[in-house]
Amino acid sequence: DTVMTQSPDSLAVSLGERATINCKSSQDVLYSSNNKNYLAWYQQKPGQPPKLLISWASTRESGVPDRFSGSGSGTDFTLTISSLQAEDVAVYYCQQYYRTPHTFGQGTKLEIK
Amino acid sequence: QVQLQESGPGLVKPSETLSLTCSVSGGSISSYYWSWIRQPPGKGLEWIGYLYYPGNNDYNPSLKSRITISADTSKNQFSLKLRSVTAADTAVYYCARSAGSYYDRPFDSWGQGTLVTVSS
Numbered sequence: 001d002t003v004m005t006q007s008p009d010s011l012a013v014s015l016g017e018r019a020t021i022n023c024k025s026s027q028d029v030l031y032s033s034n035n036k037n038y039l040a041w042y043q044q045k046p047g048q049p050p051k052l053l054i055s056w057a058s059t060r061e062s063g064v065p066d067r068f069s070g071s072g073s074g075t076d077f078t079l080t081i082s083s084l085q086a087e088d089v090a091v092y093y094c095q096q097y098y099r100t101p102h103t104f105g106q107g108t109k110l111e112i113k
Numbered sequence: 114q115v116q117l118q119e120s121g122p123g124l125v126k127p128s129e130t131l132s133l134t135c136s137v138s139g140g141s142i143s144s145y146y147w148s149w150i151r152q153p154p155g156k157g158l159e160w161i162g163y164l165y166y167p168g169n170n171d172y173n174p175s176l177k178s179r180i181t182i183s184a185d186t187s188k189n190q191f192s193l194k195l196r197s198v199t200a201a202d203t204a205v206y207y208c209a210r211s212a213g214s215y216y217d218r219p220f221d222s223w224g225q226g227t228l229v230t231v232s233s
Binding site: 001048049052061095097098099 | 148157220224
């Protein structure tokens, strides 16, 4: 299985400040034939299902605010929230969909400082 | 816009079979890949397996010996059966759809989830 490891496990950031979450995969999720990274980011708020924010490591889904951005390639990825808003408090997960079993990181809990 | 809704018993006894159904509206299950994903209370997400009608399945090896995912196209539903459950199978179970008609895509639509507790 491809193991996804996120860091940190939890993060407290002041409103308006930048939040950065890292994700490392145990195997490469870059498909050389199409040069795409099979890596997604999800946001999960309490009592809700995960919401897809970013696919292909850096492509924002429709309706996702542009303060959310994804970067990285191969085995190392980052989710950045450029200016934290109160509604961004949630748990964030990375996921690889390059190979089955599809696997998720353990989650990063983002709170307001 | 596609909508998914899980249904099934909220309590299952140890050693019995957990059975859940996902009802899909706003789209046909006869395309796309449809998955079950679970989340133990306070923990992370685990992909259980997917179905692509009419006959392509893939299951998480950690659960493969105990699970079956099947479709009922007449009702536009797909189902999960997990046999010989233990307390470790207590979780919120989600059904979800993979974006596009490919298995190697993220999950762009999710049900609200249903909590299943395994207890005598």
